[in-house]
Amino acid sequence: MPKVLGLVVEYNPFHYGHLHHLNESIRLVNPDYVVAVMSGNFCQRGEPAIVNKFARAKIALMHGVDVVFELPTIYAVQDAGGFALGSVGILHKTGVVTDIVFGSESGDIDFLKRVAHLLTYQTPEFEVAFKKQLKLGYSYPNARKYALMDVLDKDVNKLSKSNDILGIEYIKALIRYNSNITPHVINRIGADYNDETFRGKFSSASAIRKAIKEGLFETSKEAMPKFTYEVIHEEFQAGRGPVFWENLEFVIALFRKLKREDFEKIYSFNEGLDLRFYESARETGDLQQFVELVKAKRFTYSRIRRAILHVLFEMDKEHVEKSNELGPQYLRVLGFNEKGRELLKMIKKNSSIPIISTASLYKQVLEGVEKDITEEKRLWDVDSELYLWQFEKDLLASDIYTFLYPNKSTRTAGMDFEQPVRI
Amino acid sequence: MPKVLGLVVEYNPFHYGHLHHLNESIRLVNPDYVVAVMSGNFCQRGEPAIVNKFARAKIALMHGVDVVFELPTIYAVQDAGGFALGSVGILHKTGVVTDIVFGSESGDIDFLKRVAHLLTYQTPEFEVAFKKQLKLGYSYPNARKYALMDVLDKDVNKLSKSNDILGIEYIKALIRYNSNITPHVINRIGADYNDETFRGKFSSASAIRKAIKEGLFETSKEAMPKFTYEVIHEEFQAGRGPVFWENLEFVIALFRKLKREDFEKIYSFNEGLDLRFYESARETGDLQQFVELVKAKRFTYSRIRRAILHVLFEMDKEHVEKSNELGPQYLRVLGFNEKGRELLKMIKKNSSIPIISTASLYKQVLEGVEKDITEEKRLWDVDSELYLWQFEKDLLASDIYTFLYPNKSTRTAGMDFEQPVRI
Incomplete structure (x- = not known):
């Protein structure tokens, strides 16, 4: 079996920090293929992406990703837990991903695993500590953090960084899906996720978006690999961005x-x-x-x-609770390269949920799934009603998204019915 | 019994043509009181009013109207038929209005009455003519017009003007409510309703709105009585208009x-x-x-x-069909003057539907109505469910309307919970 690296990304927009993470992950795992699951038109911070999902998928492919799947919208706009259930769910359900690498401030995979296990198999000791913190008036994430540190007897600062928090959710999701995928961490470099200050080449995605919003797109160029800038520039020229x-x-x-x-x-x-x-x-x-x-x-x-x-x-x-229980119901292809085409063939044989390449056929795909079950005894693990609900939310999200385009003449609906990006 | 003149208006905005109509109507009927039913925040052309209903009510009161009632939104944004059912319904249900005057291009009340009767008691001859015109591909209003002219053997141009068409609907509504109100017509002067060309003092409301939209508010001043300009200017200064x-x-x-x-x-x-x-x-x-x-x-x-x-x-x-069957379910007071206060007392004794003066009490008003029925045997003619539905649409319309204000800081909801205008 080939080694397949899975990454969870938003690339909003793709910058040098992302490039570093991608290259380091490849160096660490040395995979035969790289697959990314990416937020679609809306991201985990509850915002529309600065450019649409096809443009962002194209950038990912240009930098070495072989296949980009869309994280269904209903997971992309959930908190860390739901986001991880969706994204790890996609990678796991491909049936081919062997390794996941995510950024981490602590860089301590064993610590993150311990926390994830503790949260999954909640001990009475943890429960007591958690309730105590909630009573003190802390928000859910904070109460959980303080309770954990109490129980693990660690400095609370060890668990205050967004990448680590997300990393724990990824591991929890792996446990939940009973997945054989191996998780790895690499140290994050560059600016902090929430740092909005523009710091040249090492600016965060937030800082880049902020610069663009302030009309400093040409300045923000410095923080983006050449292809990123070119694709984004093209989108802006066409009036399809920036979307705020x-x-x-x-x-x-x-x-x-x-x-x-x-x-x-x-x-x-x-x-x-x-x-x-x-x-x-x-x-x-x-x-x-x-x-x-x-x-x-x-x-x-x-x-x-x-x-x-x-x-x-x-x-x-x-529907969200059902989605969090059953995971994603389809693998929506946003783009792929030549190697990605081979990988998609492998996935087609191994995945537990169907692939949607041509969005206009999404209902037929479901019929095929239902036919598969009865005729070929292939064990798809799909809830038809949930499949339709999840995918139709992606369609809706896109139709709302295009309405936000700066140039009115580009605000047509039906973006999803375009073909996936191929490079 | 005093003579009470009833007028159906939009005053979007009030101009010299409206002033002429008001003064001529008073001269014709010589009433003791004048009551107007006015579109609220949205008008019959399917547009938000240029300034809100309270500002427009104030202008009406300043020019000699004693009480302004709001035409419930669900009638204000219907075609001529529904608009007339609502507005005539309000005037009829006050129980005190004796005369209605409306503008007319033909100025021929007998002709309009004949048409209204023909449309109400549709003869087989008319039905045949109507179906024939529909088959020729004409729109509903046009087919009806041509059929009528066929049957009445009149020149079709006699019935192509918007005021006459609306006038017929008013008379139909009077027939429908079996009302004793006497209808009168006066010739319309000034610009045509749909004429968007600014013609100085004799500009239409459309032309004035267009001028304002083009940034020519100071020029449009010429077409508005002094008070209109002042009130509108105040609204614009406060950021509550113009609303487009x-x-x-x-x-x-x-x-x-x-x-x-x-x-x-x-x-x-x-x-x-x-x-x-x-x-x-x-x-x-x-x-x-x-x-x-x-x-x-x-x-x-x-x-x-x-x-x-x-x-x-x-x-x-x-709900709209039920509304068109039963008519308006309340008399919503937008404003009144000293004489109007007396008139409201009379209306309270004579109306078949309750008065809403303080919007926040609209549910209590309904309870009062229901109590009246059982305890005082007063015969209110109110459908409770429809009353709530109609009034809550007025509240919604206002909450959407204020969201359209140019100045964000003024976009609060709940405009209706302000007190009616008193001058």
């Missing part, structure tokens, strides 16, 4: 159409978030101010932005 | 969330309008272009713009 979160301001009008009970049905609306959304949408017509009004100690900015998308995409609790 | 139809562009994102079947449930979606909306929302992100794509011989621009609002406000077929 602020363009979503109209959600406030949408929220004013909803009753408080309507919010309650949506995933992630608990702890009073429904009331805060309901009331804040009435108090302001400014999206940034809306978020400030909703903000509370227990609600991070990212959570609020994601919750906005949960309402916009009508991600009801029932 | 184009600000509703986000509805396209909303439409992309809907399936074709969702449109089918909405009032006015027939003859294939649902499919055209569904498809056009996917083809463009530009509202003007959207309307052009939907446009067909059988769908006028106004109808399309109104249909956009029907979706936005979720005006389902069932």
Whole structure:
């Protein structure tokens, strides 16, 4: 069996830090193939991507990734836990990925594994510590962090970095899927994920987006490999970007159409978030101010932005919970190169869920799946209703996304019905 | 019994033509009181009003109207038939209005009455003529017009003007409510309703709005009585206007969330309008272009713009049809003067539906109505469910409307919970 490296990425946009991570991962695993699962048009910070998923997939392929799958939207806009369940789910369900490498501040895989195991097989000792922290008024992620450090008797700073937190979720997801994939970590270099300061070549994706927003696209060029800049430049020239979160301001009008009970049905609306959304949408017509009004100690900015998308995409609790239980229901191909074509053939033989290459055929794919089960006794592990729900949310997300394009004449729907990128 | 003049207005914005109509109507009827029913924040052309309903009510009161009632939104954004059912319904249900005056191009009340009777008690002869015209491919309004002219043996040009068409609907509504109100017509002067050319003092409301849109507010001053200009100027200064139809562009994102079947449930979606909306929302992100794509011989621009609002406000077929059968369920006071206070007392004793003065008490008003029925045997003619549905659409319309304000800091919801204007 060939070695297949799996990566979880957003590439929003692809920068030198990503390139370093990609090259280091390849050096570490020495794989025959590289497959990436990438957020689509909306990212984990609850924001639309600066350019669309096909452009970003193209950039990934140009830098050595062989196949890019889309992380279904409903996972891409969840917290670290849901994001990891979706992305590791995709890699695991290909049936061919052997290794995953992710960035880590601690660089300590054994520590991360211990934490992941502790969180998965929650001991009574941990439970007590967790409840104690919640009672002290800490947010869920913080209470969990402090409880863990209590139990593991470690310095709390050891677990305060976003890559490590995400890494633990990846390992938890591997445990959950009972996966044989081997996890590795490499030290993250360059700017911190949340660092918005532009630092030349070592700027974070946030800093690059901020520079672009401030009209400094040419300056931000310094932080991007040549191909990234070229593809993004082409997108901007065509009026398909940059896409900013602020363009979503109209959600406030949408929220004013909803009753408080309507919010309650949506995933992630608990702890009073429904009331805060309901009331804040009435108090302001400014999206940034809306978020400030909703903000509370227990609600991070990212959570609020994601919750906005949960309402916009009508991600009801029932379907998200079912998705988190069963994992992704399809492998959506965004792009591939020549080697990727071979890999896709292998995946087709080994995956537990079907591949969607031509989006317009997604219903036929499902029929094929159902036919497979009965005629060829191939054991697909697909819930038909969930498959349709998840994929139709990707279609919807794209149709909302293109509406955010700066140039009105490019705002057509149906982006998904384009063919995957081939290089 | 005192003479009470009832007027149906939009005042979007109030101009010299409106002032002339008001003064001529008073001269003709010589009333003790003047009551106007006015479109709220959205008007019959399917557009948001240039300034909000309270500002427009204030202007009406300043020019001699004693009480301004709001035409419930769900009537204000219907075609001539529904608009007339709502507005005449309000005036009739006050129980005190004795005369209605409306503008007319023909100035021939007898002719309009004949047409109204013919349309109400549709003769077989008319039915045949109507079907013949429809088969020739004419739109509903046109087919009806040609059929009428056939039957009445009149020149078709006699019935091609918007005021006459609306006037016929007013008379039909009077017949429908079995009302004793006497209808009168006066000749319209000044520019045609649809004339968008600015013609100084004699400009139409459309022309004034167009001038404002083009940044010529100071020029448009010439077409407005002093008080109109002052009130509107104050609104603009406060950032609460001008409000333009184009600000509703986000509805396209909303439409992309809907399936074709969702449109089918909405009032006015027939003859294939649902499919055209569904498809056009996917083809463009530009509202003007959207309307052009939907446009067909059988769908006028106004109808399309109104249909956009029907979706936005979720005006389902069932409730609109019930509303057109039962008429308005409340008298919503937007403003009154000293004389108006007396008139409101009279109306309270004579009306068949309750008065809503303080919007925040609208549910209590309904409880009072229900109590009245049982305890005081007062015969209110109210359907509780429909009352709530109609009024909550007014609240929603206002909450969407304020989101369209140019100045973000003024975009708060809950405008309706302000007190009515008193001068």
